[in-house]
Every structure is written in structure tokens, then in C-alpha cells.
Amino acid sequence: MTNSQLTPGVAAGRLDAEHLAANFADVAPPLGAHEARVAADRCYFCFDAPCVTACPTSIDIPLFIRQIATDTPEAAARTIFAQNILGGTCARVCPTENLCEGACVREAAEGKPVEIGALQRFATDGLMAAGGHPFTRAAPTGRKVAVVGAGPAGLSCAHRLALLGHAVTLYDARPKAGGLNEYGLAAYKVPGGFAQAEVEWLLKIGGIAVVSGWALGREGSLEDLRAGHDAVFLGIGLGGVNALGLAGEQLDQVLPATDFIRELRQASDLAQLPVGRDVVVVGGGMTAIDAAVQSKLLGAEKVTIVYRRSQAEMPASRHEQDHATASGVKIIPNAAPVAIFGAGAVREVEFAYTRPGPKGLEITSQTFRLKADQLFTAIGQRLAGTPAPLALDGNKIAVTGAGRTSLPNVWAGGDCAAGGDDLTVTAVAEGRDAAMDIHASLKGA
Structure with missing residues (x-):
């Protein structure tokens, strides 16, 4: 397992191949x-x-x-x-x-x-x-645009720009394009290699060159991109993860839920993927739900989601919460982690009940402990690094209008940009709208 060693409570092959195939089959079979x-x-x-x-x-x-x-x-x-x-x-x-x-x-x-x-x-x-593509690319405009990040926002932006006749170079740090769709969604929602098939289909528009293994700040800078292109779109997502800030967080099997989901999505054999008997997930969004449900589907005996606010305030939809509980996941609201215990690897997590107070959420003196041989954290993500010298709004890139940043000819969209919901469909809309604004800007230049 990523960034940690296996422990007695964490093992692969808890379920046989037949059960795993059934558990990770399409959660919503298509209509005839x-x-x-x-x-x-x-x-x-x-x-x-x-x-x-x-x-x-x-x-x-x-x-x-x-x-x-x-x-x-x-x-x-x-x-x-x-x-x-x-x-x-x-x-x-x-x-x-x-x-x-x-x-x-x-x-x-x-x-x-x-x-x-x-x-x-x-x-x-x-x-x-x-097998075909529904749209035909316009005549080449002679303009070049760099799109950094091949997730939903970047793919949407790149496709629309290519459709309009611009030459697009799509840069991504990972081996495969797709971003969240390839690395961050629950496997039972997009089974059968659909994410990659969708990318390949999208690229049939033509005019998009994909450069994999290229990270902003590592292989090149924002200034390099600006110098070599007429416009730049940043759809770099949120590569960093928030920490709990507790002693014991360095113990083995205390992992970001995003790491677990990514490893699962890229596994060629789910029977080889280790999972604990007692899994605890801290957080209340879709990442927490996806990590918890998939832990259960891999064969974890007890999976518990703990969220600091009420269940009604969980960012994950009620439909997803109900799916989790129907899958055998327990949800404990109004509790926050206060201590992690273990010798080498996590063994137990202590939580304190919370309540609303005049200055926000308050930690009470009432506590309880949960046995855990795996602890997944899903308490939000942040920019892995700031593409200098862009202005920020909180921990995201500040934008105005259709994704315009503080730098001329640089746009941003998706999770890395301030404003909007952290949803795939919102990222698609922001990428598309930024592309139209880039197109208008290039036509007027």
C-alpha cells in the first residue's frame, strides 16, 4: 500500500475473484x-x-x-x-x-x-x-494554446479550443490523461476502462497533442508556457491533501483517501489490493464515501465514516450516503478525531463529539474510540504548489469572468480555481467557458 507497510490487520485477497467482480460491477446498469x-x-x-x-x-x-x-x-x-x-x-x-x-x-x-x-x-x-465523433474541427487558426491538466476541465477546454481550430498541447503530470475521471472516481461508477475510452474518443476531434509526465514547475514553468503559446489554461486540480494535524498521523496505514482510490483504480488485479479488517474514514464528501464503500467491497469487515458535523451537512449527497449505508458502511456524525494510537501502525483512533457553538464548531469532552487498522483521511485538498506569480483567492487560483486569472492570457478552471462546486460537471462547464473566452480573446488580438 502506498507510503506504508502492510500490517497484520491489512491483507490482500479478502474476497475471491468472483465476489470482487460482482462487487465492482457497474453500479447502475444502462437502460435498454x-x-x-x-x-x-x-x-x-x-x-x-x-x-x-x-x-x-x-x-x-x-x-x-x-x-x-x-x-x-x-x-x-x-x-x-x-x-x-x-x-x-x-x-x-x-x-x-x-x-x-x-x-x-x-x-x-x-x-x-x-x-x-x-x-x-x-x-x-x-x-x-x-466510434465516430459528432463534430468537425474548424480550419486551423494558427494560434497555439497550452492546457495544463488533462482532467475534466482541461479536457473540456482542449476539445472546445481544438473544435474552434486552435492547436492545443495538453500537458499532464500523470501517465494517463483523464485526471479525476481516471484516478479519483469510484471504480464501480466507471468500470471497464470507460475513462480512457472517453479520452481516446474525445481526442478524435484532432488538433490536440498530449504530453504525459509533464508537471508544471518540474518540466517547465508558467512563464515558459506563456512564452511559447498564445494562451494558457490551467486545469491542474488540487494535488495536495489536508492533514489532520494530530500526533500519530505518521503511523503506517494512515493514508489520504485519494491515494487509496487512485491505487484501486489503477490496480490490474483487485485481489492483490490490501485492505484492513477495521477501516475508518474521516470526512464527509464524495471522496470519503468512495473510499469507504470500496473498502467494504474489497472485503473489509467493518467500515466507519466519521464526520465532524451533522449528517445533513455532509457534502456527499443523501443518495450517496444511503448507498454507503446500504453497502454496510456506518456513518457517525458530529465527531472529530483528536488522537491516533498505534505502535508502528495505526491501531485505534479517538474521537470527540462536537456541537455548534457561538464561534463555530466546538469539541466536547465526550470521547470514544474506534479500532482501526486502516485510517483514510478525506478532509479536503489544496493546491500542491502555487504557479507563481498568480493571485490566489484563499487556497485556490483567483479568477474573474470565464476563468481569467491575474495574468494576461492565462485562464484557470476546475477544482484549482476559486468559485463553483467541486464537481466533474462544473469543471467541464468552466473548461468549456474558458475556451470560448480564450477564443474570443485570440480573435480580437
């Missing part, structure tokens, strides 16, 4: 053609549709559902991809219950929304499986 038409028929095709307003990429949802209902799913896919080129991944991982489906009038009237996410997947998967 008949099922999709039945689901599409439930849409009211609202003129002033609240689902469109709720979608960060502003997909014309009633239009694409009508296109499915009229048996033209390829047209539906083009409608989706025109706004969200990563519509395939977003159909799988978007918190639709909080976005489009949560705003659906069927949800308000009946408590059962139109299955927008599943319908989006039906349309996008069908077109991608056909």
Missing part, C-alpha cells in the same frame, strides 16, 4: 432501448425547464429526451455533447438528485423524477460505441 423510450415518455418537455437551469453545463434536457422519445438517440447525444463533451462520465457520476433530477417537476409532483442521468448515458454511450 425500450427502457429508454419508456423513461423518456415520462418527461413533460417543459418549455422553461428547471432541469436545464440546474445543470451546470446547461444541456437542453427536454430536447435530448424528446429526441430519444422519437427514436433519434444519436441526435440526442449530439445535443448533450454540444454542451458537455464529457457527458458520458457525467451521466455516471453527477449528483443528479441534487441537480437536474432534483429540479424535475416530476420529482416535485410525484417524488420520482425523470431518469435524466440514465437517459443521458443511453444516448452518449450509443454514439460513442459507434
Whole structure:
């Protein structure tokens, strides 16, 4: 396991290959053609549709559902991809219950929304499986743009710029493009190598050169990029992780949840991936949920998520929380870690109950301990390094408008940029909008 040694409580092969394959199968199997038409028929095709307003990429949802209902799913896919080129991944991982489906009038009237996410997947998967690309690149403009970070924001920005005729070089520090989609999402949400298949399909637009193993500040500087390109887009994500700040955090098997998820996503054989008997996850967002659920799916006997605030305040959606508890994960709200115990490796974690106070969250004197042979931390991420001399807003890159930074001809979007939600779909929208602003700027230059 990354950055630590195996201990008696942590072992690989807790489940056999058959059980692992079943556990990590597609969590939401796709709709068939008949099922999709039945689901599409439930849409009211609202003129002033609240689902469109709720979608960060502003997909014309009633239009694409009508296109499915009229048996033209390829047209539906083009409608989706025109706004969200990563519509395939977003159909799988978007918190639709909080976005489009949560705003659906069927949800308000009946408590059962139109299955927008599943319908989006039906349309996008069908077109991608056909192998072609729905758009044709414009004539080359002679302009060169550097896009740093091949995650959702960078991929979205690069595709839109290439579509408009610009020459794009896409730099990424890792061996594979995809960013969060490849390294950070739960394996059961995007199984079967979908993330890489989506990247390969996206690159069919042409005009995008991918440079892997290139990190900003290591292989080159921001000034180098500015000197060699007409514009630069930064979609570098948040490579650093926040620490608990407790003694014992250096013990073996105290790990960032992001490291565990990344290792799992890149494992060729899940039976070789070690997991503890008693796993504790600190945090309340999607990373915490994904780490906890996947620990259980690997064969951990007891998995507990502990969050410092109430369960209603957890950043992860209620749907994801319910999925975790249905998978056998226990959630303990209103508690914060105060001590980590062990000799060489973690053995126990002490928590104190919390309560709201006049100056914020207060730690009470009431404590409890949880046995843990693995402790995953998921308490937020931060910039791994500041691309000097950019201005910051808190611990993120300060931006105005469609991602303009404090430097001329430098844009930023996705998790590394201030403002917006830390969602895949939001990153896609920010990358796309930055590309349009870059295009307008280059045309006027």
C-alpha cells in the first residue's frame, strides 16, 4: 500500500475473484432501448425547464429526451455533447438528485423524477460505441494554446479550443490523461476502462497533442508556457491533501483517501489490493464515501465514516450516503478525531463529539474510540504548489469572468480555481467557458 507497510490487520485477497467482480460491477446498469423510450415518455418537455437551469453545463434536457422519445438517440447525444463533451462520465457520476433530477417537476409532483442521468448515458454511450465523433474541427487558426491538466476541465477546454481550430498541447503530470475521471472516481461508477475510452474518443476531434509526465514547475514553468503559446489554461486540480494535524498521523496505514482510490483504480488485479479488517474514514464528501464503500467491497469487515458535523451537512449527497449505508458502511456524525494510537501502525483512533457553538464548531469532552487498522483521511485538498506569480483567492487560483486569472492570457478552471462546486460537471462547464473566452480573446488580438 502506498507510503506504508502492510500490517497484520491489512491483507490482500479478502474476497475471491468472483465476489470482487460482482462487487465492482457497474453500479447502475444502462437502460435498454425500450427502457429508454419508456423513461423518456415520462418527461413533460417543459418549455422553461428547471432541469436545464440546474445543470451546470446547461444541456437542453427536454430536447435530448424528446429526441430519444422519437427514436433519434444519436441526435440526442449530439445535443448533450454540444454542451458537455464529457457527458458520458457525467451521466455516471453527477449528483443528479441534487441537480437536474432534483429540479424535475416530476420529482416535485410525484417524488420520482425523470431518469435524466440514465437517459443521458443511453444516448452518449450509443454514439460513442459507434466510434465516430459528432463534430468537425474548424480550419486551423494558427494560434497555439497550452492546457495544463488533462482532467475534466482541461479536457473540456482542449476539445472546445481544438473544435474552434486552435492547436492545443495538453500537458499532464500523470501517465494517463483523464485526471479525476481516471484516478479519483469510484471504480464501480466507471468500470471497464470507460475513462480512457472517453479520452481516446474525445481526442478524435484532432488538433490536440498530449504530453504525459509533464508537471508544471518540474518540466517547465508558467512563464515558459506563456512564452511559447498564445494562451494558457490551467486545469491542474488540487494535488495536495489536508492533514489532520494530530500526533500519530505518521503511523503506517494512515493514508489520504485519494491515494487509496487512485491505487484501486489503477490496480490490474483487485485481489492483490490490501485492505484492513477495521477501516475508518474521516470526512464527509464524495471522496470519503468512495473510499469507504470500496473498502467494504474489497472485503473489509467493518467500515466507519466519521464526520465532524451533522449528517445533513455532509457534502456527499443523501443518495450517496444511503448507498454507503446500504453497502454496510456506518456513518457517525458530529465527531472529530483528536488522537491516533498505534505502535508502528495505526491501531485505534479517538474521537470527540462536537456541537455548534457561538464561534463555530466546538469539541466536547465526550470521547470514544474506534479500532482501526486502516485510517483514510478525506478532509479536503489544496493546491500542491502555487504557479507563481498568480493571485490566489484563499487556497485556490483567483479568477474573474470565464476563468481569467491575474495574468494576461492565462485562464484557470476546475477544482484549482476559486468559485463553483467541486464537481466533474462544473469543471467541464468552466473548461468549456474558458475556451470560448480564450477564443474570443485570440480573435480580437
